[in-house]
Amino acid sequence: MLTALFAGPADAPDALRIDGRALSREQLLAAATATADRIAGAPALAVLARPTAATVTAVVGGLLAGVPVVPLPPDAGPKERDHILRDSGAALLAVAPGEAAPDGVTLPLVTADPAARSAATHPEPDPGAPAFVLYTSGTTGAPKGALLGRRAVAADLDALASAWAWTTEDTLVHGLPLFHVHGLVLGVLGALRTGSRLVHTGRPTPAAYAAAGGTLYFGVPTVWSRLAADQAAARALAGARLLVSGSAPLPVPVFERLSELCGHRPVERYGMTETLITVSTRADGERRPGSVGLPLDGVRTRLLGEDGAPVPHDGESVGELQVRGATLFDGYLGRPDADAEAWTDDGWFRTGDVATVGGDGFHRIVGRASVDLIKSGGFKIGAGEVEAALRDHPAVADAAVVGAPDPDLGQAVVAFVVADGAVTGDQLSSFVAERLSVHKRPRRVVLVDDLPRNAMGKVLKKQLTEPGP
Known part of the structure; x- marks a missing residue:
């Protein structure tokens, strides 16, 4: 799953640069192995997921040991934090050297030290085992823990590498949080699987993106909007190969302004915690403002109306987007009721999003069915x-x-x-x-x-x- 840690290209001392700290892949592997030595056999590992080298060390350590990783938002309030820790069954909390547990947290601490070293080896975990327990936003109640399998993560990263022509020659730059799919799974594990360099800027400011010298940039619309408003920073991205936007729709004026300033029409993609990324524009394909492109390799989609009938692919008719394929999660932790609601009888996942699909297969996300489909x-x-x-x-x-x-x-x-x-x-x-x-x-x-x-x-x-x- 972490291909480039074991069989990647010649290592570089700054293969990963996270908030100013540089690590080679060899150093990360040795440090993560030291963490894996201490957590092997635990039912789950919670990680206080700040944008630091310690967080990456802890996450990779959990994956090496075959222990499901539970990213904990560092700004989570006590109620949300306690729910995640209790519901996930995490037995340990990984923190940075010298870092204390949040107030009220009594779990035993494990220090994930990027400077630690271990030459031990751990058996390759079952590809079908869970890699992460990622918690949803909880818009309809307490957050639910989505079980993301190792096989699904690997399938998604490989499909994205193909869609975006993502290779060892790239330098990925982003400053996204490390407790979501976008910043952690795509933005860290993607680099570790493909062998590209990674520069995490800490905060995703226009100045930090402009100075990073990347070929591949990830951002959410807020990041791209701020870049589009900073002409000098936007023009500094002219040497990049690909700009990728996700997690929310990119406003068309921002799309067009970036294209004007740096010569890049951004790639947009669609996914969610439970499915990872399922639809995306291709690096070598047409990039339409407001469109998230085509299903990735190994993913199928369909649109259904409220009556359960297929919705025409005419680019105008809206329906609920349902997906199936190798990137999907394994269910909600301890929530058979939520699983029953999320899956159709014939095995499709109900995303809860409404979309249109054109005759050429291009998808446009309208929004959440609960708040973005208005019946007037x-x-x-x-x-x-x-x-x-x-x-x-x-x-x-x-x-x-x-x-x-x-x-x-x-x-x-x-x-x-x-x-x-x-x-x-x-x-x-x-x-x-x-x-x-x-x-x-x-x-x-x-x-x-x-x-x-x-x-x-x-x-x-x-x-x-x-x-x-």
Whole structure:
């Protein structure tokens, strides 16, 4: 699974640079083995997942020992943290040298020291064994632990390497959190499997990305938006090979601005904790703004309507996206009820996302079925389409669209807009009506200073619709 740690190209002293600290693959392997020596046989290893070399050492140590790794967000509140530790069955908590356990955590500590060395060997774990227990965002209750198998992780990274032409010649740059799929599985294990160099910038600032000198860059829309607003930093990425955006839709104006400034049309991709990445634009394929491309090798997708019937692939009709293939998780830890809800009787995973698929197979994600498919006056309206239209207005910096209860329409289209110029709600509603069908226009526009987002840049729409204090 960690191919390049054992049989990669000639090692380099800075094969991995994480928040300023350089490691060769040989050093990482020796340090991770020292961690594996101490945790072998544990039921699960929690890792306080800060963007550090110690975190990577702990994660790789867990994988070498065949111990499922439970990344713990360092900013998790006591309730969330206690739930993850208790629910996962973690017996140990890995921390950096000199780091104390968070308040209230009584698990035995294991120091993951990047300077430690061990020449021991550990037997190769069963490919079907779990690699991670990753916790979902918990938008519909307490976070659920998704069991990600070693085989699924390897299959996904290999499919992405093929789609993005990701090789040992690349230098991957990102500054994403190491407790999510994007930053940890793709952004760390991807480099360790392909043999590319890795530069983790600590924080994903435009200046840090510009100075890194990479060929392959990962970012979420917030990162790319800030880069697009920094002309010098964006132009510094002209020498890169590929820019990859994910975790949330990339606004079309940001896509176009990056293309203008650095000559790269970003690659967009789609996935979730339970499925890893399943759909992506190819490095050698067409890159359309607002599209996440085609299913990866080994992945199949389908669109179904509320009646269970297939939805036409016409680029307009929306349906629930369902997937199956080698990249999918093995189920929710201790939650057979959640498993039953997540899988269809014929073996497809219900993503809970709504999408359209064109006649050429290109996928466009509309959003979550629970908050982004708005049923208004007998019409089904994708929030993402309205958001994209709003962002086309020169005075709009950002927008989030929701469906609000309405006695006449069922749901009314309501837009929360961050505006950087003088514009009224009526003007924005008319602007949308001129570009989309009239029934898709916002019935109400709320001007706000900012939109609530999670660590990966996704707008927390339930916070917009919840009544204030």
